Amino acid sequence: xxxxxxxxxxxxxxxxNDGAVGKGSSRARKTFVYFLLIVFAFVFIYPFVIQLVTxxxxxxxxxxxxxxxxxxxxxxxxxxxxxxxxFPRWFLNSTIVTLTVTTxxxxxxxxxxxxxxxxxxxxxxxxxxxxxxxxxxxxIVLLIPKFLVLNELNIYNTxxxxxxxxxxxxxxxxxxxxxxxxxxxxxxxxARIDGAGPFRTFWYIVLPMARPALITVTILSFQGSWNELxxxxxxxxxxxxxxxxxxxxxxxxGQLGSGSQFPITMAAGLLMTIPxxxxxxxxxxxxxxxxxxxxxxx
Amino acid sequence: MTSRNLGRQARAGWLLTTPMLVILGLFLVLPxxxxxxxxxxxxxxxxxxxxxxxxxVGLDNYESLLAExxxxxxxxxxxxxxxxxxxxxxxxxxxxxxxxxxxxVNQRFLKGRTWFRTAFYxxxxxxxxxxxxxxxxxxxxxxxxxxxxxxxGIEGPxxxxxxxxxxxxxxxxxGVWSTNSPPSGLVxxxxxxxxxxxxxxxxxxxxxxxxxxxxxxxxxxxxxLFLAALQDVPTEVEEAAMVDGATTWERFRHVTLPHLRPxxxxxxxxxxxxxxxxxxxxxxxxxxGPAKTTLxxxxxxxxxxxxxxxxxxxxxxxxxxxLLIFVLTTLQRVIxxxxxxxxxxxxxxxxxxxxxxxxxAA
Numbered sequence: 001x002x003x004x005x006x007x008x009x010x011x012x013x014x015x016x017n018d019g020a021v022g023k024g025s026s027r028a029r030k031t032f033v034y035f036l037l038i039v040f041a042f043v044f045i046y047p048f049v050i051q052l053v054t055x056x057x058x059x060x061x062x063x064x065x066x067x068x069x070x071x072x073x074x075x076x077x078x079x080x081x082x083x084x085x086x087f088p089r090w091f092l093n094s095t096i097v098t099l100t101v102t103t104x105x106x107x108x109x110x111x112x113x114x115x116x117x118x119x120x121x122x123x124x125x126x127x128x129x130x131x132x133x134x135x136x137x138x139x140i141v142l143l144i145p146k147f148l149v150l151n152e153l154n155i156y157n158t159x160x161x162x163x164x165x166x167x168x169x170x171x172x173x174x175x176x177x178x179x180x181x182x183x184x185x186x187x188x189x190x191a192r193i194d195g196a197g198p199f200r201t202f203w204y205i206v207l208p209m210a211r212p213a214l215i216t217v218t219i220l221s222f223q224g225s226w227n228e229l230x231x232x233x234x235x236x237x238x239x240x241x242x243x244x245x246x247x248x249x250x251x252x253x254g255q256l257g258s259g260s261q262f263p264i265t266m267a268a269g270l271l272m273t274i275p276x277x278x279x280x281x282x283x284x285x286x287x288x289x290x291x292x293x294x295x296x297x298x
Numbered sequence: 299m300t301s302r303n304l305g306r307q308a309r310a311g312w313l314l315t316t317p318m319l320v321i322l323g324l325f326l327v328l329p330x331x332x333x334x335x336x337x338x339x340x341x342x343x344x345x346x347x348x349x350x351x352x353x354x355v356g357l358d359n360y361e362s363l364l365a366e367x368x369x370x371x372x373x374x375x376x377x378x379x380x381x382x383x384x385x386x387x388x389x390x391x392x393x394x395x396x397x398x399x400x401x402x403v404n405q406r407f408l409k410g411r412t413w414f415r416t417a418f419y420x421x422x423x424x425x426x427x428x429x430x431x432x433x434x435x436x437x438x439x440x441x442x443x444x445x446x447x448x449x450x451g452i453e454g455p456x457x458x459x460x461x462x463x464x465x466x467x468x469x470x471x472x473g474v475w476s477t478n479s480p481p482s483g484l485v486x487x488x489x490x491x492x493x494x495x496x497x498x499x500x501x502x503x504x505x506x507x508x509x510x511x512x513x514x515x516x517x518x519x520x521x522x523l524f525l526a527a528l529q530d531v532p533t534e535v536e537e538a539a540m541v542d543g544a545t546t547w548e549r550f551r552h553v554t555l556p557h558l559r560p561x562x563x564x565x566x567x568x569x570x571x572x573x574x575x576x577x578x579x580x581x582x583x584x585x586x587g588p589a590k591t592t593l594x595x596x597x598x599x600x601x602x603x604x605x606x607x608x609x610x611x612x613x614x615x616x617x618x619x620x621l622l623i624f625v626l627t628t629l630q631r632v633i634x635x636x637x638x639x640x641x642x643x644x645x646x647x648x649x650x651x652x653x654x655x656x657x658x659a660a
Contacts, residue, residue, distance in 0.1 A: 030407060033402055033405050037402055037403075037414055040402070040414075040418065041414060041417050043514070044417050044421065044514070044518070048420075048432075050432070050436065050442055051432045063438075063440065066435070066436070066440070066441050066442040067442050067445050067446065107317075108318055109318075111314040111318070112315045112317070114314060115311045115314035115315045116315070119308075119314070120308070120311070121308035121310075121311035124311060127315060127319070131322075136624075136627055137326065138571065138619075138623045139575070140575040140577050140596045141619050141623070142326070142329060143577075143596075143599070143600055144336075144599060144600070144603050144609070144613050144616050145329030145330055145613070146325060146329045147603075148329060148332045148333055148336060148613075149324065149325060149328050149329045149332055152332065152346060152347075152348070153324075164321065164324075164325065165321070165324075165325035167321055168317065168321035168322055173318060192303070197306055197310070198306055198307055198310035198311075199310055202310075202314070223423055227424075227426065229425075229427060229581070229582075230577060230578065230581075234600075234604075244427075245426075245427045248427050249427045252430075252434060252583065265431045265434075265435070266435065268428075268431070269425075269428035269432060272425060272427070273425065273428050276423050276424065276425070277420075280420070280423045281416075284416065
């Protein structure tokens with residue numbers, strides 16, 4: 001699990017101010033830059049191409065000709081065999097867990113974020129300080145501790161075990177709080193003068209204004225819970241409950257009788273990538289922005 | 299503001315934060331407390347660790363990990379050694395690659411820069427499981443990587459089953475030592491239960507393959523950080539340097555690079571914190587093998603508890619790792635504070651586009 005802490009970059013072509021740098025570019029330099037880019041693009045994209053092509057090969061062909069881009073013979077067997085395994089079940093589980101986690105995470109993060117940004121109450125600063133402390137706890141060292149609690153609460157090996165610990169994410173609360181801080185207070189004051197209480201103000205006035213932040217948290221949460229592995233390892237042990245990451249990770253050790261059936265593992269990997277890829281392509285802007293807030297917390 | 303209003307606010311404040319407090323309390327604070335108890339107990343994973351038949355063993359678990367000679371300590375030291383080399387390799391390389399990608403993508407004349415940026419960042423959003431499966435395939439003995447190397451007449455190793463250490467290999471090829479009969483001065487001297495020869499092994503070939511994968515995955519993430527910083531390099535300074543006749547390289551070296559220093563520090567420290575936690579790849583690809591050369595503290599902690607049922611020790615390893623990362627995080631804080639003191643100006647510059655964009659979006 002590498003860092004899940006991507007970053008800013010709003011500006012596309014329109015907002016570039018790297019100014020003079022490119023101006024006097026000689027032809028040779030341009031060629032060199034394009035050459036570098038193409039080499040890098042090749043390195044970054046080619047593995048995915050190989051993945052796609054291999055998923056359409058027979059295993060023998062995949063092993064013998066790993067570099068060849070034309071399957072010979074063309075064989076979509078891996079894809080259809082996936083259907084007869086637990087894979088569809090895992091996909092369903094991932095969908096259930098991700099949607100539930102994301103819904104509640106967005107709701108709870110905006111509730112807490114609003115309270116921490118705008119409402120005056122005793123203990124607020126203490127809560128916020130604890131939140132910052134909590135964000136500093138490295139996730140990986142919590143694996144055993146979380147298992148202990150799930151076990152103690154008698155919910156180990158249930159959907160609840162996968163979902164509940166993920167429905168609040170300190171970074172999400174932080175992002176929402178930072179956003180609410182930017183909204184002019186005058187808006188809420190107007191609502192208050194009209195007689196709206198804190199809940200009405202939050203739900204009907206402020207929350208609709210927070211759309212960009214809400215989308216950011218939604219996307220980070222979707223991507224995070226879809227790709228999560230460690231937590232699902234310690235939360236469930238019944239293959240019927242596995243989400244995709246947990247189930248597909250087991251394919252390497254030959255569960256499902258896949259052995260080292262590369263076409264199957266490649267196809268499984270591709271299928272589980274599609275939802276995040278789609279979200280990424282459509283919401284790229286928000287991806288990068290939310291990450292920026294997360295990264296600046298330092 | 300009336301006191302009635304304040305009362306309403308207080309009630310609303312607590313109600314709105316309740317879900318967060320309950321969940322974080324239950325699944326973050328409570329777990330840490332429970333694990334702290336387990337790390338000083340002899341719980342074997344049966345029943346509840348709070349049962350009366352579970353005994354308090356004091357610091358035994360920590361002692362067997364740090365002080366007593368034996369396999370437990372040796373495994374921990376091996377995992378720390380592996381991760382040390384892993385961090386030493388991954389952090390500089392991913393930082394340099396990220397910077398290089400950012401600089402190249404940032405060229406103004408470039409057509410399709412958005413497309414390239416997306417391509418480089420894409421691996422960051424793909425699940426580690428999917429990527430690990432692809433790399434397992436690419437790095438098999440007769441896999442794509444070795445066939446590619448074969449084109450240049452290089453015979454690639456059987457990556458994920460090769461436990462030879464890089465420093466051992468390099469030393470042998472330079473004629474410094476022979477791995478068959480390593481120098482006795484290194485073999486006979488132990489530090490914390492591991493011979494010097496073992497400490498100086500370097501990352502194994504298998505671990506190096508994982509390092510390549512991780513660098514490939516995360517470089518795009520950090521590229522975005524560098525890109526953001528590059529985009530507010532002050533244009534006037536650049537132009538002034540150009541008028542003064544500075545070459546492209548001089549401008550990069552003396553204008554751009556100093557401006558990137560804070561981001562560089564951030565990337566390095568985030569990298570260090572992230573890399574010490576490496577777990578997924580070991581779980582998916584190697585399970586710590588071959589010959590324990592991809593064992594890491596995070597994976598060791600997991601397998602000690604879940605596979606060997608030594609829960610006390612597994613929890614103790616988790617706390618030791620926690621401590622280690624905490625020290626590194628504190629170090630990061632100190633470094634970043636310095637950064638803020640020196641570079642308060644660029645920071646305020648950097649805020650501008652951000653506020654603007656949220657304003658527009660709202």
